Amino acid sequence: MADERQAAELSAAAAARLIREGALTSEGLVRACLERCREIEPRVQAWAFLDEEHALARARAADESTREGHPVGALHGIPVGIKDIIDTADMPTENGTVLHQGRTPREDASVVTRLRAAGAVILGKTVTTECAYFHPGKTRNPHNPEHTPGGSSSGSAAAVAAGMVPLALGSQTNGSVIRPAAFCGVYGFKPTHGLIPRTGILALSRTLDHVGLFARTLEDIALAAEELAGYDEHDPDTRPRARIPFREIAAEEPPMPPMIAFVKTPYWERASEETREAFAELVGALGDRVEEVELFRTAAEAWEWHRTIMEAEMAANFEREWQYGRDRLSEKLRALLERGRDVRALDYQRSLSRILVAQESFEELFTQRYDAILTPAAPGTAPKGLDSTGDPSFCTLWTLFGLPALSLPLMRGAEGLPLGVQLVGRRNFDARLLRTARWLVSRIAAEED
Amino acid sequence: MADERQAAELSAAAAARLIREGALTSEGLVRACLERCREIEPRVQAWAFLDEEHALARARAADESTREGHPVGALHGIPVGIKDIIDTADMPTENGTVLHQGRTPREDASVVTRLRAAGAVILGKTVTTECAYFHPGKTRNPHNPEHTPGGSSSGSAAAVAAGMVPLALGSQTNGSVIRPAAFCGVYGFKPTHGLIPRTGILALSRTLDHVGLFARTLEDIALAAEELAGYDEHDPDTRPRARIPFREIAAEEPPMPPMIAFVKTPYWERASEETREAFAELVGALGDRVEEVELFRTAAEAWEWHRTIMEAEMAANFEREWQYGRDRLSEKLRALLERGRDVRALDYQRSLSRILVAQESFEELFTQRYDAILTPAAPGTAPKGLDSTGDPSFCTLWTLFGLPALSLPLMRGAEGLPLGVQLVGRRNFDARLLRTARWLVSRIAAEED
Numbered sequence: 001m002a003d004e005r006q007a008a009e010l011s012a013a014a015a016a017r018l019i020r021e022g023a024l025t026s027e028g029l030v031r032a033c034l035e036r037c038r039e040i041e042p043r044v045q046a047w048a049f050l051d052e053e054h055a056l057a058r059a060r061a062a063d064e065s066t067r068e069g070h071p072v073g074a075l076h077g078i079p080v081g082i083k084d085i086i087d088t089a090d091m092p093t094e095n096g097t098v099l100h101q102g103r104t105p106r107e108d109a110s111v112v113t114r115l116r117a118a119g120a121v122i123l124g125k126t127v128t129t130e131c132a133y134f135h136p137g138k139t140r141n142p143h144n145p146e147h148t149p150g151g152s153s154s155g156s157a158a159a160v161a162a163g164m165v166p167l168a169l170g171s172q173t174n175g176s177v178i179r180p181a182a183f184c185g186v187y188g189f190k191p192t193h194g195l196i197p198r199t200g201i202l203a204l205s206r207t208l209d210h211v212g213l214f215a216r217t218l219e220d221i222a223l224a225a226e227e228l229a230g231y232d233e234h235d236p237d238t239r240p241r242a243r244i245p246f247r248e249i250a251a252e253e254p255p256m257p258p259m260i261a262f263v264k265t266p267y268w269e270r271a272s273e274e275t276r277e278a279f280a281e282l283v284g285a286l287g288d289r290v291e292e293v294e295l296f297r298t299a300a301e302a303w304e305w306h307r308t309i310m311e312a313e314m315a316a317n318f319e320r321e322w323q324y325g326r327d328r329l330s331e332k333l334r335a336l337l338e339r340g341r342d343v344r345a346l347d348y349q350r351s352l353s354r355i356l357v358a359q360e361s362f363e364e365l366f367t368q369r370y371d372a373i374l375t376p377a378a379p380g381t382a383p384k385g386l387d388s389t390g391d392p393s394f395c396t397l398w399t400l401f402g403l404p405a406l407s408l409p410l411m412r413g414a415e416g417l418p419l420g421v422q423l424v425g426r427r428n429f430d431a432r433l434l435r436t437a438r439w440l441v442s443r444i445a446a447e448e449d
Numbered sequence: 450m451a452d453e454r455q456a457a458e459l460s461a462a463a464a465a466r467l468i469r470e471g472a473l474t475s476e477g478l479v480r481a482c483l484e485r486c487r488e489i490e491p492r493v494q495a496w497a498f499l500d501e502e503h504a505l506a507r508a509r510a511a512d513e514s515t516r517e518g519h520p521v522g523a524l525h526g527i528p529v530g531i532k533d534i535i536d537t538a539d540m541p542t543e544n545g546t547v548l549h550q551g552r553t554p555r556e557d558a559s560v561v562t563r564l565r566a567a568g569a570v571i572l573g574k575t576v577t578t579e580c581a582y583f584h585p586g587k588t589r590n591p592h593n594p595e596h597t598p599g600g601s602s603s604g605s606a607a608a609v610a611a612g613m614v615p616l617a618l619g620s621q622t623n624g625s626v627i628r629p630a631a632f633c634g635v636y637g638f639k640p641t642h643g644l645i646p647r648t649g650i651l652a653l654s655r656t657l658d659h660v661g662l663f664a665r666t667l668e669d670i671a672l673a674a675e676e677l678a679g680y681d682e683h684d685p686d687t688r689p690r691a692r693i694p695f696r697e698i699a700a701e702e703p704p705m706p707p708m709i710a711f712v713k714t715p716y717w718e719r720a721s722e723e724t725r726e727a728f729a730e731l732v733g734a735l736g737d738r739v740e741e742v743e744l745f746r747t748a749a750e751a752w753e754w755h756r757t758i759m760e761a762e763m764a765a766n767f768e769r770e771w772q773y774g775r776d777r778l779s780e781k782l783r784a785l786l787e788r789g790r791d792v793r794a795l796d797y798q799r800s801l802s803r804i805l806v807a808q809e810s811f812e813e814l815f816t817q818r819y820d821a822i823l824t825p826a827a828p829g830t831a832p833k834g835l836d837s838t839g840d841p842s843f844c845t846l847w848t849l850f851g852l853p854a855l856s857l858p859l860m861r862g863a864e865g866l867p868l869g870v871q872l873v874g875r876r877n878f879d880a881r882l883l884r885t886a887r888w889l890v891s892r893i894a895a896e897e898d
Contacts, residue, residue, distance in 0.1 A: 319795075344792065345764070346799075349797075
């Protein structure tokens with residue numbers, strides 16, 4: 001490449017191709033990303049840990065391995081940002097809380113192991129809110145530093161949006177991938193529950209925790225998902241299954257134009273005027289390929305089920321922090337744990353039992369008529385102020401029922417802030433959701449021409 | 450057979466052989482069992498539902514099928530008693546509570562389907578305590594009608610012990626198979642959690658509920674287990690696995706004499722003087738093949754974990770009964786549900802999380818040295834009186850951790866009442882536990898000669 005500094009703007013897939021062809025080195029790519037970090041990080045604050053020399057050394061090792069003719073993985077030489085609740089053996093993992101300051105895990109999380117096996121270079125650790133809950137970290141929205149980047153995967157979304165890294169991992173227990181992706185204007189992907197293993201990641205809630213991805217292209221989402229999906233014996237919610245050719249499926253044309261269900265959700269009243277107008281326009285543009293669908297009546301209770309499960313499971317998972325350091329937790333987290341400790345087993349089980357039933361309703365919806373659900377990713381653009389990471393309400397349903405969800409950076413609101421579109425798919429049909437998303441994106445692009 | 454009335458004394462395996470050979474008809478066998486019922490039932494009261502004509506019709510149908518040359522299952526023509534919490538499409542299933550009086554399920558439980566597929570004739574429904582919890586049904590101990598038969602599978606244990614049926618199904622959530630088997634002096638088998646599906650059976654606690662078996666020989670236990678084990682898509686705790694040749698494994702000689710761990714459990718203080726003496730003698734007779742083993746320290750807390758899980762899950766499963774008919778439940782069950790409704794999700798999850806850890810400790814014990822654990826099945830012989838079904842404490846551990854357990858009718862206490870020996874095996878090595886049990890039984894028989 002003539003000017004390697006431009007390499008930071010490449011997608012992961014494009015950069016990986018150039019590296020494979022010998023037209024770009026991993027060191028060059030990582031240098032370009034670090035250069036971009038030096039320029040932008042002071043304003044955005046996306047990183048919890050970034051050691052330039054360490055990253056460069058790993059990049060040089062990747063290049064060395066190429067020169068020696070070793071087989072090259074799909075992410076060979078590609079820098080990736082890792083949310084700081086995901087364990088890395090060579091970098092601290094502090095979970096966004098003073099209680100875990102200086103924590104240095106001995107082992108990589110399974111997703112990190114898989115990334116490294118595919119040749120990726122872990123660039124650094126990205127800022128998370130406190131324990132991936134609500135209390136914000138230092139990160140700001142790259143589109144306007146007075147606005148929140150969203151959370152809890154704040155640093156991953158901002159770093160990808162600002163071009164500091166092409167790919168980053170996050171996690172979602174309510175709206176922690178889809179919301180920051182929408183606020184920062186990048187693709188965010190929360191796969192089917194259990195598709196990507198959570199071993200070695202701070203556990204909030206076994207029922208609700210998902211690993212998620214951030215990228216600037218759909219192809220990159222497919223590329224990373226293909227490497228990360230699959231059974232892990234230490235995550236009881238993963239299942240042995242055949243390797244899914246994400247990239248191939250995502251790149252295919254749908255056999256016929258998809259049919260989209262536009263779902264306002266019972267939280268539509270929270271949608272901003274801007275969001276309502278934007279969706280009216282979007283639905284108009286999709287014409288007969290979209291129909292408004294009202295969910296089953298009990299869906300309105302799902303937020304309560306989600307709250308009950310999240311509070312109860314977090315209270316169980318944070319027993320130690322509660323016992324030894326609750327005075328050093330934020331008030332919000334402390335209050336959540338306090339509520340969680342009082343949840344009755346009866347209400348907890350009742351909420352859990354609703355999931356399977358609701359999943360059947362969605363199966364019906366997807367098998368009988370619709371390829372995907374179209375719904376806002378958030379009530380509006382990133383709110384002003386850094387005290388809150390915004391409202392996850394438009395993500396709660398899909399997290400609770402474990403459906404795959406994508407945030408697509410298709411629209412803009414006032415002051416040019418990104419306005420996210422969320423596309424939700426059938427459980428275990430993640431690759432097909434990416435295919436439908438690609439169709440939607442090109443359809444909208446065609447409309448705009 | 451010369452005198453078909455003696456057929457009631459046959460084991461299921463022996464009767465099945467005679468039927469296959471044409472030396473006995475299913476009708477003859479069922480008549481013999483019904484004859485025995487007519488004689489003994491007034492005193493023992495093992496049956497909740499018994500329709501002679503219906504049973505005979507099914508037996509004649511089995512004989513007809515043989516005559517027509519249809520393939521013959523392993524239990525062809527064999528009468529089986531079914532605990533009245535297990536659904537049968539052709540007989541009522543009243544769960545031992547007035548709240549479900551007249552309940553007639555539309556479908557067979559999976560275990561009933563499997564029995565019928567193997568050719569079995571469902572003789573009738575056996576008495577259960579109220580909802581398989583503590584409040585006794587009408588059944589009396591066949592060895593002495595002033596003593597409890599144990600519970601909650603009271604009728605199944607008593608019917609098999611009294612020779613009214615060679616085989617019966619029960620269930621165990623705490624000590625509901627092992628205890629009545631011990632009190633009535635028959636073999637009782639509670640397999641590994643998840644080995645036999647519970648679809649179509651009154652649910653008390655997903656974590657603790659097991660299907661169990663009663664028979665008068667170990668061979669019959671193996672015969673029935675082989676037909677009943679296996680994956681069922683509606684029981685999430687069953688797993689697809691290869692068919693286990695229970696009868697073959699159970700009949701084999703162990704490659705070397707088994708090593709037995711004698712475990713007194715933290716509840717040894719409850720063991721009667723008689724039990725202590727009997728076990729001292731038994732341990733003495735086994736010589737160097739037995740060693741006393743003390744469990745890990747936290748095992749003492751397991752009864753508390755069991756209580757928390759059972760109360761919490763029963764409260765969730767009996768919401769409807771609580772809401773619409775709690776005044777018609779026994780005081781004991783009502784009190785349990787009341788406690789269960791107050792269990793905190795935190796304590797419930799904490800208790801659940803202990804199970805996996807403890808299971809690992811047992812794996813170690815079994816893989817490193819011991820083939821089975823020897824322990825009492827109950828504190829002593831069946832207590833006098835019919836107000837209580839006795840103390841399940843010696844079963845709680847093995848139920849909680851899902852280990853396979855057998856009650857062996859090897860000893861007798863005062864007044865000739867049976868004194869049960871319990872043998873516990875490694876998870877998922879159920880057939881091998883039967884093999885070890887066969888070794889133990891013949892070893893003790895040899896000692897007695």
